[in-house]
Amino acid sequence: MTNFTPTIGSVPAQPTQPIPYKLAPMDRGLIPQIAALERACFSVPWTEEMLTEELESMNSTCIVAVTEDREVLGYAGITVVLDEGYINNIAVARKYRRMGLGSDLLGVFLRFAKAQNLAFLTLEVRDTNLAARALYHKFGFEEVGRRKIRKEGNAQ
Numbered sequence: 205m206t207n208f209t210p211t212i213g214s215v216p217a218q219p220t221q222p223i224p225y226k227l228a229p230m231d232r233g234l235i236p237q238i239a240a241l242e243r244a245c246f247s248v249p250w251t252e253e254m255l256t257e258e259l260e261s262m263n264s265t266c267i268v269a270v271t272e273d274r275e276v277l278g279y280a281g282i283t284v285v286l287d288e289g290y291i292n293n294i295a296v297a298r299k300y301r302r303m304g305l306g307s308d309l310l311g312v313f314l315r316f317a318k319a320q321n322l323a324f325l326t327l328e329v330r331d332t333n334l335a336a337r338a339l340y341h342k343f344g345f346e347e348v349g350r351r352k353i354r355k356e357g358n359a360q
């Protein structure tokens with residue numbers, strides 16, 4: 205399921221030069237960088253093996269915000285089962301946050317959900333993850349339930 209149309213954007217580099225990036229489906233060569241981003245962001249990160257499984261899955265896809273010289277700035281993953289979409293992860297490298305990348309990545313899935321008439325798009329987020337909750341709230345996500353998790357649970 206990798207038929208997303210790549211889109212482009214740019215984020216400001218220091219001090220003023222914008223860094224152009226495109227949103228494109230994950231490819232094998234980007235997996236080590238994405239795994240590194242996972243490790244930097246999450247206490248229970250997805251491994252290179254798990255990301256490779258996503259790449260090979262018929263139901264899942266990952267979108268990457270990547271520069272021309274193939275630096276990964278952020279990524280997000282979705283699984284679709286019948287008409288239900290599950291956003292597995294979204295992460296932006298720390299130095300590129302608050303520049304609209306998370307919104308761009310999420311926007312791809314929102315447009316996809318609309319185009320494919322998905323019944324819903326869902327995700328899980330920790331109560332304490334204020335940045336992610338603010339991002340989801342901005343895009344109209346609403347809380348529908350709370351899950352009790354053990355300390356090593358994977359919701360971020």
Ligand SMILES: CC(C)(COP(=O)(O)OP(=O)(O)OC[C@H]1O[C@@H](n2cnc3c(N)ncnc32)[C@H](O)[C@@H]1OP(=O)(O)O)[C@@H](O)C(=O)NCCC(=O)NCCS
Nearest residue numbers: 294295296301302303304305306307329335336338339360
């Ligand atoms: C959550 C995350 C992906 C947001 O990415 P981002 O590129 O910084 O998001 P954007 O720049 O598109 O921000 C969009 C909106 O989200 C909200 N937001 C993002 N970061 C925020 C923060 N630190 N505090 C408050 N609101 C925040 C704001 O409403 C923002 O809109 P605004 O800039 O107009 O105020 C990023 O913080 C991240 O990678 N966090 C670590 C990984 C993670 O926790 N992922 C979520 C797992 S559920």
